[in-house]
Amino acid sequence: MSHAPLRPCLLALTITLSTIGQPLSALADSPANEQSALQVYDLPAAPLGVTLSRIARDNNLTLSIAASLVQGKTSAPVQGRYTSQQAAQQALAGTGLGLNVTENGTLSVYPLVETGALNLGATTVSAHHVEEARGPVDGFVATRSATATKTDTPILEIPQTINVVTADQVEVQGARDLTQALRYTPGLSTNGFTDRNTIADEITSRGFAPTFLYLDGAYLPAAGSLGGALQIDPYTLERIEVLKGPSSVLYGQNQPGGMINLVSKRPSSEAKHQIKVGTGSFDRYNLAFDFTGPLDEDQTLSYRLIGVGNTGGEQVDHTKDSRKLLAPSVRWTPNDSTELTVYAQVQRDDGLADYQALPAVGSLYHNSQGNKIDRDAFLGDSKWNNYKRDQYVLGYQFSHAFNDVMTYRQSLSYVDVNDRYKGFYLNRFVTVDGVADTHATRTKLDWRQQNSSYTFDNHLQSDFATGALQHTLLVGLDYRSFTRKYQGYNLYGSEVIDLYNPTNYRTTGVPTLTTKWDNRIKQTGLYVQDQIKLDNFILTIGGRQDWAKVENNDLLANIREPQNDNKFTGRVGLTYVTSFGLAPYISYTESFLPSVGTTAPERGAKAFVPVTGKQYEVGVKYQPNDTTLLTASVFDIKQQNVLTGDLEYQEYQLQAAEISSRGVELEAKSSLANVDLIGSLSYLDAFYTKTNYNNKGKRNEAQAPWAASVWADYHFTGKALQGVTLGGGARYTGRNNGDSSNTFKTPSFVVYDATVSYDLAALDPGLKGVSTSLNVQNLFDREYVSSCNYSFGCYYGQQRTAALEVKYDW
Template identity: 25%
Template sequence: MKINFTKPLILINLLGLICLNVFAQQRTTLQGTVKDSHGITIAGVTVSVHGTNTTTTTNNRGIYKLQLIQGKAVVHFNFIGFKEVVKNLDLNGTDVAENIVMQESTDDLQQVEITGRKEKTYKTKATFIGKIENELKDIPQSVSYASKELIADQGLMRVGEVVKNFSGVNQFSFYDDLTIRGFRVNGQSNTQLLNGLRTSTGFWKQSLANYLERVEVLKGPSSALFGNASPGGVVNRVTKKPLDETRRSVSLTMGSFNTFRGLADFTGPATKDSTLLYRLNLGYENAETFRDLMFDRNFVIAPSLTFVPSEKTRINFDLVYTDSKSRLDRGQPIFGSFDLNSTPQSLSLNTTNDYLNELTYNATISITHKLTNNLSLNVSYLKTGYSENLNEHRTSNAYGVDANGAPINDLAGMNVQIRKRKRFIDNFSGYINYTPKTGIIEHKIVAGYDFGSEKTPVGGWQLTAGGYRNAANSGAIASYVPANKSKYLLDAAGNPVPNVPHFNLNDPLSSQRMQDDSKLFFTQSIVAPTYYYLNSGYVQDQFKIGALQVLAGIRYEYYTDFAGYKTQAEAKANSHAWLPRLGAVYSINSNINLYGSYVEGYNPQTSANIANPNAGGPFDPLKSNMVEFGTKTSWFRDQLTVSAAVYQIKQTGALYATPGVVDVLRQIGDEQSRGFELDVIGKIMPNWNVIASYSYNRAKILESGTVGEIGIQKPNAPKNTANLWSRYTFIEGVAKGLGIGLGINYTDRRNLIYDAKFSPENQITIPSFTLFNAALFYNIGKLQLQLNANNIGNKKYWVGGYDYLRLFPGQPENYMFTVGYSF
């Protein structure tokens, strides 16, 4: 049978021609030029079509071009510092030329961060960290930040990784544990901020950062704004808020260390009149690490709702819930010869039956109501809950000893800890924003009341096994004393037998296997319940006279801690402080501001707010002050900012580890930090983003009972750091849609915590390092492909450390591939 294909082929060709013709008729080219009111073209304007994912930006000549479907279209033109332009167009198939003139914006600032940020850039113009929205250039203190766009481009998932972009900020350890301008800041103390409200984190494991809009650091003591805090600065995590336009995206990441990660972000109006907006961020991670026996199983759900019943009132609800399952990584141990290369960086002291399960939630409700055109009331409440379930084999912070008490340098002393505990934090903040004008003086007045509390409730407990076995092998003695050798169980060589077998650094595999802990001698203790609360009142005025802005504020902090909480010996311990904040900003012109400031800090150090309630004390409160001068400038039509600062911070009363004693702290005298910082962030061209920083920091101990500590650089405080990241995206030609990212990170050598048992020349110092990172991006319509390459060249380095048994190595060379889809 002969089959005739001629007619079907002719029909197919005709249908193809018809489809091509219909398609051609349905597509319209929209193009034009965007200028300001002075006729100067504007590069980098975002041009988007409402209800679609069609978007572009104007090129260096202010020209834009879009391919649109025939019919009605609502086109938005947005650029920071200018009023939005909206064009309703009826596209009939003919190419359309639409030239746009944008007017500079004089709109009032929104005062509280309750609506989402629509911009998709590295640069942020304003912050709410001072309880009122301020342009960053008008704040008389240094502020470093990273937007969600920068975080995504670098493929980062932890705040500890993000801070590499900030001047004067670096990691202290694997945990939520940072150094800012030479002073330690950790997430376990109630001095972290979430949307400007006081909270803490689980500390041991940092959660995914996919729900964050940005991470920002206000440098220097911030007690006048937030109460007790580190003198180096305060970290504020800003969550993503709902938008009044629909945006949806999902992404999958796979790569080194058997990483699998899925993220989703959905936002938009929940009602037709947009009085109710929603946002939902989801995150799931299942990954190993380069460290032995370590893994991360994380789940994050972060819903947010904004209710806008009227133009004067906004109500916002946020929840961030994280479920983390992992093991607690205490770091890399090395031999007692103090050779950093004596063990592999992958080595951990854990066993296969260790676990760390953490649940954390942060629930926030915020209300803002505009009473008049220049007076608004703001009320926020944040509830934090944390639960920990831990089983770990960890270092005792010392090597095993022989019969004479001398260290055996290849045997790490071990403890076993099994612990359950909870922690709850409440934070209420109520304040008014008042912006009157008296004659030629413009005011921004903030006045309010804060209440904060933290409680470790009854019910926490801990089992601890450590020390050396007694002669009858019926119990354990905390430490070995050679003069009392007859009291201890001895092995064939005459050495004391440890309660928990030492970790053999020459044979780690035998020590990492599952251990039978039933044969250990445990001591049981309660996790001491703790409770403190604070009441604070404050007032601040930032007034403007011509080119000069002066900021003056005062806060009164009354702190109440319960010593022996929930015991018969319970007693209140009170402390209080007046905390001033002074600053001035002078505008030489619209692009250059000079500033100076003086601030004081205060942080009680009691059983309720130090990391370990059994660490000792009582301790005197930390007191600090800072003097800072700097300049903030903007370039390329405010698309690129360059800031520089010099500062001096003084602090007295810091707590340091006691050599040779687990978890017990000691208090030293004065410390001083002096330095210089430079930060660059923004766009050089519409398609060329950059962030760069440099810092010099001389942070030293001035007074201490340990003579060898005086004058040395403070622990984990590098003198020099420098960072650069740049992304260039091709917007024209055959390479359109392709992006290239390149980064360099340099960190100077650092001292670890000084141990008085060894001479200063034996102090452990981790070396300087330079890392190279890169990324490739490719957009195909709604689909984005991304490849991140980190630590190219496989540089061996350490992000921080505590001592010779707790070093924290950085990741070796690794690659992550991400597929993202927006719809």
């Protein structure tokens, strides 16, 4: 991983930027005329490199700068009508730098006062890109995002919390899946069964689960039970963006805790190639490659091909898994105004899994015999347990800029997942030989799901001014069709198992079909959003009208329950961006989620209305330069119309529950000199405010109130250790309730991780591009219970796991 852009080294960076739309200077073709065209600017103070890049990009110019000249400098605000040269000069005010413009229109900067300390000498040209909201990020600190607004927006201007995990962070920390990649992100819980069962991801955000996942803005089917969800390999991603709070205005039905958008790697016109091979704990082996570059001399066509293959065991005895993945994509850019990317992904996962939760007595506590269940105990049948998943992704993204004011974007995505899990789950203790807590009954199961969804989104973005107001107006229409087919085969009276001596791995009974569903949800949404700038104020306001049709088909009972819902959701936020990079904000957002079913016939058999959520958030972001970002937020969420049991008619439910979640989140990310730092702290007070049961006023067990993490790595540059990177982190999870009635708690724990890598080019220049890394998770092999959600719903955390990789880039 190159860290040259993150420290003040003397490199010359040549940045060639082209706009999606035509600049105002489109009336003339020469660079001189482009320089003389007036354009309206309303750019707040920001990192100098970002502001200069924005000016160059908006005018289809080339920018050539020395990274050391702009490192740590902040631009002056640029507001008014200027030529591109005047705008750049305005941005440089007070920085001690001057502007030079060549005959062909290239912008460059130079120090106004020569000092002996600056001597560029012989420089090396590095192809450093300017960050775009949907593109790659150098290092750990992202400065732009498109998830929260569907427009390329600085994170400072977004009036909601958004946390970005970059591909560099994923690689340095050695994350194998999404769960591991988000362990150092505040406000999330990655504990539970996915903490040690790496074939699935289920994230809790601000006390609500599951957090819906999106791939490049397109909805990914959520797990209905155990299975039925895609798992996107992090090696295929440029960044992982976590938008906190309700997000229905732009994305339709959602949980109020937030959403996670996975941004894929896309073709590049710059040829780059990478191969990785590795091995690790439990006899794991992996191979991955990533190739991209142009397909023609004019670079109008470019491609990307990503492949992943791995196999090996897991920490639970007898378990294993394997993956084969291929993800091709092609991009066509016939001109600076038009872009079309077509992409696909085929993935096959196969293994022997054991997803069983454990009883609190035996995992969290010693049993009556003073024993605990081994954390690697396999409680299934190695001839029965099995997991297979086939998943497919196919889609395209299209954009066209009609002019410098108006841009149209369209995307279509189809995803399909077909999986099957054969295993067991424990039910309750049974007395054997007079001992009541060593044996348990269990259910033998065979669950099969096929989930698929179409997501179609198109919107028109207009950038214009009305007097002193600068607008970024977004008008869009989207459509989502989701189909879930599920067959549940269960044998409720399977053989009793000895939890402490599970030698009987063979079972004889065969599960029978007990559940068969064919559920469909269709949703159409019309949304409008405007980002309005006046001086340093940014008002973000939006609204959406949704029409949802739900069809719940119980094929065994021959029951069909259709219902139609429509819902308006809104969003408003105000941000103030200071000249020194401080941005306080306040916002209000809403969400909705359709509910399937009706009340009891005695209560009128009324169809359930959508579950709704609303959030108030106040926060502040601070970005003194392009290598540091600090965020702090306070929020209050209420989820209403939540389903709860009907005590009088127990086969039915009522919409009589409400959940409240409020808390504080802090995050700091920085890359200073040779050090990368990540720090996070969160406090969550989530509880049941309304319910039919005895848990009213009790804390929500889904997430621990306190959590914190810190990560640091250091890149050695001295002669003795040049090329070495040494890093480590700690993850703290506080005490948490083990069930909704708060009858027992799980203790707090701290888990440590470590990494060391070496760039072999420091040893021999002939090995340029070759590097090796070692990652260790749970360095001190702490044994702990990750979480519990009821008395038979506890999960051990991941034990010490090491991975060694060798990578070659060229």
